[in-house]
Amino acid sequence: MGVMLNIEGLTKSFGANVLLSDISLTLNEGDKVGLIAKNGAGKSTLLKIIADDESYDRGKIFYHDFTSIGYLEQSPHFDPYKSIIDICLTGFDTKSSALRCYEKALASGDSNEMTSAVQFMDFAHAWDYEDQFKQLLHQLKITDFAQKIGQLSGGQVKRVALAKIILNEPKLLILDEPTNHLDIDIIEWLETYLSKSRTTLLMVTHDRYFLDKICNRIVEIDRQSLYNYNGNYNYYLEKRAERIEAQNAQVEKARNLLRTELEWMRRQPQARAHKAQYRIDAFYDLRERASNTRNERDVKLDVNATYIGKKIFTAHNVSKRWDDKVILDNFSYTFSRYEKLGIVGDNGVGKTTFIRLLLNQLEPDSGYFEVGETVKWGYYSQEGIKFDEGKKVIDAARDIAEHIYFDEKTQYTASQFLNLFLFSAADQQKYIAKLSGGEKRRLYLATVLMKKPNFLILDEPTNDLDITTLEVLEDYLSGFKGCVIVVSHDRFFIDRIVDHTFVFTGNGVVKDFPGNYSEYRAWKEAHPTQETTSTKPKEKPVRQTVHTSAPKLSYKESKELEALTEELFQLNLEKLELDEAFSGGEVPDIVAKAARYEEVKRLLDEKELRWLELSEKVQ
Numbered sequence: 001m002g003v004m005l006n007i008e009g010l011t012k013s014f015g016a017n018v019l020l021s022d023i024s025l026t027l028n029e030g031d032k033v034g035l036i037a038k039n040g041a042g043k044s045t046l047l048k049i050i051a052d053d054e055s056y057d058r059g060k061i062f063y064h065d066f067t068s069i070g071y072l073e074q075s076p077h078f079d080p081y082k083s084i085i086d087i088c089l090t091g092f093d094t095k096s097s098a099l100r101c102y103e104k105a106l107a108s109g110d111s112n113e114m115t116s117a118v119q120f121m122d123f124a125h126a127w128d129y130e131d132q133f134k135q136l137l138h139q140l141k142i143t144d145f146a147q148k149i150g151q152l153s154g155g156q157v158k159r160v161a162l163a164k165i166i167l168n169e170p171k172l173l174i175l176d177e178p179t180n181h182l183d184i185d186i187i188e189w190l191e192t193y194l195s196k197s198r199t200t201l202l203m204v205t206h207d208r209y210f211l212d213k214i215c216n217r218i219v220e221i222d223r224q225s226l227y228n229y230n231g232n233y234n235y236y237l238e239k240r241a242e243r244i245e246a247q248n249a250q251v252e253k254a255r256n257l258l259r260t261e262l263e264w265m266r267r268q269p270q271a272r273a274h275k276a277q278y279r280i281d282a283f284y285d286l287r288e289r290a291s292n293t294r295n296e297r298d299v300k301l302d303v304n305a306t307y308i309g310k311k312i313f314t315a316h317n318v319s320k321r322w323d324d325k326v327i328l329d330n331f332s333y334t335f336s337r338y339e340k341l342g343i344v345g346d347n348g349v350g351k352t353t354f355i356r357l358l359l360n361q362l363e364p365d366s367g368y369f370e371v372g373e374t375v376k377w378g379y380y381s382q383e384g385i386k387f388d389e390g391k392k393v394i395d396a397a398r399d400i401a402e403h404i405y406f407d408e409k410t411q412y413t414a415s416q417f418l419n420l421f422l423f424s425a426a427d428q429q430k431y432i433a434k435l436s437g438g439e440k441r442r443l444y445l446a447t448v449l450m451k452k453p454n455f456l457i458l459d460e461p462t463n464d465l466d467i468t469t470l471e472v473l474e475d476y477l478s479g480f481k482g483c484v485i486v487v488s489h490d491r492f493f494i495d496r497i498v499d500h501t502f503v504f505t506g507n508g509v510v511k512d513f514p515g516n517y518s519e520y521r522a523w524k525e526a527h528p529t530q531e532t533t534s535t536k537p538k539e540k541p542v543r544q545t546v547h548t549s550a551p552k553l554s555y556k557e558s559k560e561l562e563a564l565t566e567e568l569f570q571l572n573l574e575k576l577e578l579d580e581a582f583s584g585g586e587v588p589d590i591v592a593k594a595a596r597y598e599e600v601k602r603l604l605d606e607k608e609l610r611w612l613e614l615s616e617k618v619q
Contacts, residue, residue: 002029004067004172004200005050009057012045019045021224022059025171029064032194032201034211034233037221038422039438039466043204044074046221047176050202068093070170072439074177074464076161080150084142084160088133093168098124129167136163140186141346145331155181155347162190175203177212180463183346184489186519194287206467208233208492251558277468303345305482306406308454310337311372312483313358318367319508320350320357327353329508330367338573340477340484342494344517345504349438351383351487352382355457375483382460387446389433393423393443396432400450414450421446422469438464445473454482462490479580514568514611523612561614564607571607575600 005027014019019042027033037043048054049072050061063069063266078087089096098120121127134145140159149157158181165173179187187210194201194214204209211218213234218229218236227243229236255400312335320327327350335341343351356420358369359379387396389552397414404412412420417429432440441464447457457475474496477484488494494501495516503511503520513520578597 002064003027003062004029004031004064006062008060008062010061010456011057012042012049012051015058018224023224023226025133025219025228027200027202027225029171029200030198031217032215033203033217033219034215035202035204035219035221036211036467038234038468039442039464040436042224043221044176046438047071047174047202047204051174064171067172068168068170069172069174070165070168071174072158072161072176072178074180074373075141075154076157078149078157080148082149083146084137084149084152085133085145087131087160088137088164088167089130091164091168093418094124095126095129097167102126112437128513129571132167133163136167139189153181153347155183159186166193169199171200173197173199173201173203175201175205175252177205177464178203178204179207179489181347181460182489184344184491185346187489206462206465206470207490216388239411240361241454268450290446301403305454305480305542306376306452307374308337308376308482309372309374312337312339312375312455313369313371315358315369316367318364318369319358320353320362320364321508322353326508328357328364328510331508331510332367334611335483338481338483340480340498340567341486342498343485343487343504344494344501344520346506349504349506350508351504352459354510355459355485355487359457374454376452376454378448378451378456380445380448380456380458380461382463383419384441385447387432387440387443389431391432392428393432394428394533395436396443397428397446397450400447406452417450418443418446419506420472422472438466438469441465442469445469454483456482457485458481459487460489461486462488464531469558492613499569499576514565514608530604557614561611564611564614566609568607571600571604575604 003026005025007023007025010020010023010025011018025457033311035043035046049056051069053071082090089099091097098117101120102117105113108114136161137143137145140163142156142159143162149160152160158178178190182190187207190209191213201214203215215232216230216401218231218233220227220229220236220240228241229239231239314335315331315333318328318331343354345351350612353362357364358371359377360369391399394415397418400414402414404414404417406412415428417424419425423446427439432443435443445461445465461473465473470490471492474493477486477497484497486494486497495518498516500515501517501520503513505511513523515523575597578593578600583594
């Protein structure tokens with residue numbers, strides 16, 4: 001297996017900020033490498049350097065003689081006035097060049113030029129190149145090839161860029177957050193393609209399922225250095241924990257030795273002057289090693305929601321359309337206290353529109369939302385927030401509140417609160433303009449939670465956040481004593497948070513599934529001709545599931561299905577409360593609670609099976 005890329009002694013700084021220090025990296029042919037680090041640690045910078053889009057201070061980069069590189073940026077940019085197909089066929093690759101020569105020869109009418117162009121097309125195997133592009137774009141759900149780039153959404157532009165890179169067949173594929181702004185179906189398609197492809201891959205992504213399925217190697221940037229792990233993401237987590245434990249043990253050993261050396265150094269200078277210089281030099285080296293603490297504390301957001309009453313919101317026959325596109329069609333639903341809902345669906349089917357209707361940012365065409373008086377929204381939008389780039393991080397937080405009071409026991413200063421979001425004291429003094437995209441998203445998330453909401457709505461919260469921040473957020477949301485709606489393409493994230501899922505299938509159809517996304521996907525694969533119950537209209541809204549207009553259920557079965565939906569929700573809620581009780585330390589009446597826990601699990605298995613049996617009868 002040949003070497004595709006070799007990096008030696010690479011160093012990169014931005015002013016006084018050293019991102020990468022004397023790093024080395026080798027990529028062998030066929031490697032599929034995931035690059036992991038905290039936001040701002042230099043992931044995207046390293047990819048740009050390898051793709052020759054960024055300079056570096058010193059070091060050497062060696063490419064294999066026949067290495068061709070395909071580089072997907074986080075946010076690809078194309079000429080907004082060009083069509084999709086023109087962008088796809090514009091490039092410096094052999095096939096695109098052959099096509100341009102052929103079109104030029106056709107226009108000129110010169111027979112000699114045409115002969116050369118035909119030979120070039122034969123050599124490049126480019127006769128069906130345009131058809132290949134169209135077929136691939138179809139798979140990526142892009143069908144209007146004449147549409148201008150400037151008319152596309154961010155997700156559509158990302159798909160065009162993917163198609164362009166994939167058909168160019170580079171030897172080395174570099175992907176920077178490839179799953180951002182893609183819907184789940186496209187992510188799964190890309191996951192399958194990359195798993196089967198023989199192309200050497202280096203990518204940055206926060207999608208842990210994506211990492212685990214594709215990568216055979218993980219490289220971590222930590223404190224300006226690289227660490228290599230030959231295995232998938234789960235293997236990396238295990239070995240990284242062992243490395244940090246070993247480093248902490250070395251630091252503790254150095255500290256113990258430092259105490260002895262410190263006594264020696266504190267003696268009178270006259271006594272020290274006769275000692276060996278090497279011991280004095282060793283003392284300063286030891287002091288540096290002893291201060292190299294990992295700061296791998298378990299960051300936990302101990303932020304309680306403000307009180308929320310029993311009445312949350314009810315949707316009464318809500319309808320909304322954009323021109324001929326139906327977003328909601330007589331949608332009715334009653335949302336319950338402490339409910340955690342996931343929303344999935346293709347781009348453009350109305351997920352964000354649904355949220356904006358709920359928040360009263362849009363008016364429905366008909367129907368209305370009735371919201372409880374105690375509900376206090378916290379909305380994290382995928383568009384983000386416009387910060388004053390000239391302000392420091394701490395000043396942006398203090399603009400919202402100098403002190404944050406959640407209850408008598410939980411109070412934070414703005415600085416302490418930012419620290420929970422992995423902003424150190426030094427980070428808080430940075431100007432916002434100097435932050436990475438992920439750091440800005442993390443600051444945005446902090447400002448949302450500073451306002452003490454009891455109903456969180458998170459629209460694509462995982463975009464640009466690093467895995468460390470996502471894990472902190474997941475732990476927080478799992479124990480959040482309020483309501484949550486999550487719109488996300490990150491399957492791992494949504495699986496950890498939600499207790500049931502709305503599936504937006506288009507044309508105003510919203511299907512409710514009593515489980516997370518992976519459970520829904522498994523159910524869908526096992527029942528390819530079936531779907532979950534649809535939230536179609538009824539005169540009176542029910543607790544969760546509203547049946548379609550033509551059910552194949554008897555009246556008694558319809559009532560049983562409605563009752564089962566309510567029971568499943570309550571049982572899942574009870575299971576969550578018991579999980580929290582067991583994880584909290586001493587548990588009163590633990591024998592009784594353990595017995596109840598087993599009973600709840602048995603009931604869930606039994607009732608979910610019956611729920612699925614009944615739901616299959618609904619068209």
